[in-house]
Amino acid sequence: MLAGKRILLIVGGGIAAFKSLDLIRRLRERGASVTPVLTRAAEEFVTPLSASALAAQKVYRDLFDLTDEAEMGHIELSRSADLIVVAPATADLMAKMAAGLANDLASTVLMATDKRVLIAPSMNVRMWQHPATRRNRQVLEDDGILTVGPTEGDMACGEYGPGRMAEVPDIVAAVEDALANGPLKGKHVVVTSGPTHEPIDPVRYIANRSSGAQGTAIAGALAALGAEVTFITGPADRDPPLGVRVVRIQTAEEMLTAVNTALPADAVVCAAAVADWRMAKESGSKIKKDGKGLPVLEFAENPDILATVAGLKKGRPTLVVGFAAETDDVIANATAKRKRKRCDWIVANDVRPETGIMGGSDNDVTIITADGAEDWPRMTKDQVAGRLAARIAETLG
Ligand code: CTP
Numbered sequence: 587m588l589a590g591k592r593i594l595l596i597v598g599g600g601i602a603a604f605k606s607l608d609l610i611r612r613l614r615e616r617g618a619s620v621t622p623v624l625t626r627a628a629e630e631f632v633t634p635l636s637a638s639a640l641a642a643q644k645v646y647r648d649l650f651d652l653t654d655e656a657e658m659g660h661i662e663l664s665r666s667a668d669l670i671v672v673a674p675a676t677a678d679l680m681a682k683m684a685a686g687l688a689n690d691l692a693s694t695v696l697m698a699t700d701k702r703v704l705i706a707p708s709m710n711v712r713m714w715q716h717p718a719t720r721r722n723r724q725v726l727e728d729d730g731i732l733t734v735g736p737t738e739g740d741m742a743c744g745e746y747g748p749g750r751m752a753e754v755p756d757i758v759a760a761v762e763d764a765l766a767n768g769p770l771k772g773k774h775v776v777v778t779s780g781p782t783h784e785p786i787d788p789v790r791y792i793a794n795r796s797s798g799a800q801g802t803a804i805a806g807a808l809a810a811l812g813a814e815v816t817f818i819t820g821p822a823d824r825d826p827p828l829g830v831r832v833v834r835i836q837t838a839e840e841m842l843t844a845v846n847t848a849l850p851a852d853a854v855v856c857a858a859a860v861a862d863w864r865m866a867k868e869s870g871s872k873i874k875k876d877g878k879g880l881p882v883l884e885f886a887e888n889p890d891i892l893a894t895v896a897g898l899k900k901g902r903p904t905l906v907v908g909f910a911a912e913t914d915d916v917i918a919n920a921t922a923k924r925k926r927k928r929c930d931w932i933v934a935n936d937v938r939p940e941t942g943i944m945g946g947s948d949n950d951v952t953i954i955t956a957d958g959a960e961d962w963p964r965m966t967k968d969q970v971a972g973r974l975a976a977r978i979a980e981t982l983g
Contacts, residue, residue, distance in 0.1 A: 587762050589617030589828040590806055594667035594701075596692045597637065599627020601742040602674040602708040602751035607632055609673055609754050610640040613761065617828070621646065621667065625679070625692045648691055660691060664699035665976070666969050668810040669764055672696070674708030674751045677719050683731070684722035700976055704732040704764050706757050711747030734760035768812025769979040775813045776851045776903075777805040777830075778858035778891060780822030782838045786883065787869035794859050797945045798822025800909075801857035803971035805830050808855075811979050816848040820858060837864065838888035845891055852982050853905040855974075856892040856929075864888050893927040905981055907974075910934040910954075911944070920954050931955050933974065953977075 593613055597606045606628075610620045622637040623646045638645040646663060664670065672679060672692075679692065683705075688694040696703065705726070713719055714736065727733070735752025752760070779801020783791040798819060805817040806827030815830040818841055826832045833844045838860045845854065863885035873881050896906040906929040910920035913936070920934030932954040937944045950964040953974075962973065 587616055588613060588765065591618040591668045591765055591810055592666060593618050593620050593761065594623060594664065594670045594695065595620050595641075596623045596670065596672045596679075596695065597625065597628040597632065598672060598674050598676040598679045598692070598708075599625050599630055600674040600676045600708045600751070601631065602706075603628050603631035605751060605754055606673050607636055607640055609671075609757055610637065612754055612758050614641070616758065616762075618761075619643070621663070623647070623663075623692050623695060625690060627676070627678075646691060660694050661698045662965060662969055664695040664701065666966075666972050667699075667701055668768075668807075669761060670696065670699055670701055670703045671706070671757070671761060672703065673706035673757055675705035676707075677709045677713045677716070677722075680705065680707060680719065680722045680726060684725040684729075702730070702732060702764055702768075704734060704757075704760055706734050706752050706760075707736045707749075708751035709736075709749050710743050711741060711745050711749040714747075714749040732760065732764055765810065766812065768810065769983055770808060770811040770813035770975075773813050773852040773982050774816070774850070775808050775978070776816045776818065776845055776848045776854045777801055777808065778818045778841055778845065778854075778856045778860070779805065780820035780824075781859050782820045782841060782861045782888075783836045784838065784861045784864040784888070785836075785868050786865055787871065787873045789872050792861055792863070792865075793821075794861065795944050796820075796822070796859035798824045799945075799947065800949060800967045800970065801855075802827055803967045804855055804857055804974060807968075807971040807975035808978065811975050813975075816851070818844045818848065818858075837861075838891070839864070842889045842891045842894060845895060849895075849903070850901050851903045853907065853978055854892075854895050854903045855907045855978075856895070857909050857933075858891070859911060860888060860891060862888055890927065892929055896927055896929040905930050905978060907931045907933065907978070911937040913938045917952060917954070917959055920952070921959070924954050933970075934959075 620641045634645040682693045688697040738748045780798030781794045781796040802824045809815045809829040817830040818833045866884040866886040892908040908929040924932040934952045949970045953960045
């Protein structure tokens with residue numbers, strides 16, 4: 587149910603913090619990856635080592651930890667998650683969230699995020715019932731923050747009443763609910779990805795260096811926001827993401843057929859590196875060295891899938907996004923490509939070998955829309971995917 591989902595777990599400093607360790611375990615059992623962020627106070631209750639061991643991930647602790655910033659800035663940390671869970675959410679953390687304070691890593695991540703946030707409050711009954719907390723609860727609810735618990739019962743402080751953090755299975759259920767009802771729920775998005783292989787003869791083919799990494803990440807990020815994703819992929823290095831409908835193809839013509847079959851869609855993202863040409867006539871048998879000279883390969887042009895979808899008169903998806911892999915005059919070429927192919931957005935990138943983008947884990951993109959060009963900083967392909975999916979959700983929403 588949570589396969590492939592990325593959860594950022596902020597652990598506040600309360601007696602219930604020990605339950606967050608079990609929460610990490612349960613979320614991971616269901617296939618999610620969990621990145622823990624501990625507040626200073628949380629470290630009084632659980633050690634970073636135990637959180638890190640259970641999550642099998644680095645634990646983030648300090649806003650001013652330069653190593654963290656070099657690896658992943660706090661903005662990216664918050665945006666690369668599908669959901670942020672705050673458990674336990676103390677009275678102090680809730681007050682900070684309600685007031686918009688950002689003076690440590692946890693509160694800064696919460697201010698910087700564009701993802702949904704689920705809190706599991708935990709505090710003494712009097713603190714829970716205090717007018718300040720009541721006001722804060724209302725503010726958080728108005729801000730769209732999701733809440734699970736608290737429950738009523740005996741408290742560590744010896745009192746009885748509401749304030750106990752929800753039990754771990756209930757938090758897991760709330761996480762599943764939050765993710766199943768993402769902003770792209772009910773939307774169908776088609777993603778093309780990877781290279782195409784154009785056969786020359788039964789043993790040889792024309793291909794390109796696309797790994798399928800960016801398309802795979804985009805399909806995963808869209809699914810994480812609740813979209814129904816049809817993932818049409820050429821022979822790529824990566825496994826397809828979980829939770830999407832996978833259609834495997836070899837050639838550009840097969841990819842076009844698969845896209846047409848998958849329509850209608852609310853959005854189509856063409857991240858595939860489609861071969862521009864195929865053989866005019868594929869040889870049915872292996873071309874042999876027959877001593878009569880070198881073979882001459884005659885090409886025919888492949889259909890342009892992006893231009894075909896973007897040019898549909900009937901049933902055109904609301905949003906058609908293309909990519910532009912360029913080696914020269916990136917912005918000018920990509921801007922012209924957007925107009926020529928009539929798509930809504932073009933994600934432009936510089937694929938000169940020295941950038942390390944083709945086949946690498948990072949990407950450096952500029953988003954070109956009718957409003958102009960928006961340069962994004964260099965980030966991982968997963969982060970580009972998360973941002974793009976959020977932008978698509980905003981546009982379709
Ligand atoms: N594309 C497509 N079908 C094709 C060729 C390209 O759908 N036959 C899509 C790609 O998926 C990408 C966009 O068009 O979203 C641009 O691909 P790119 O290779 O950069 O552009 P080309 O059309 O091949 O243009 P050129 O070779 O002139 O750069």
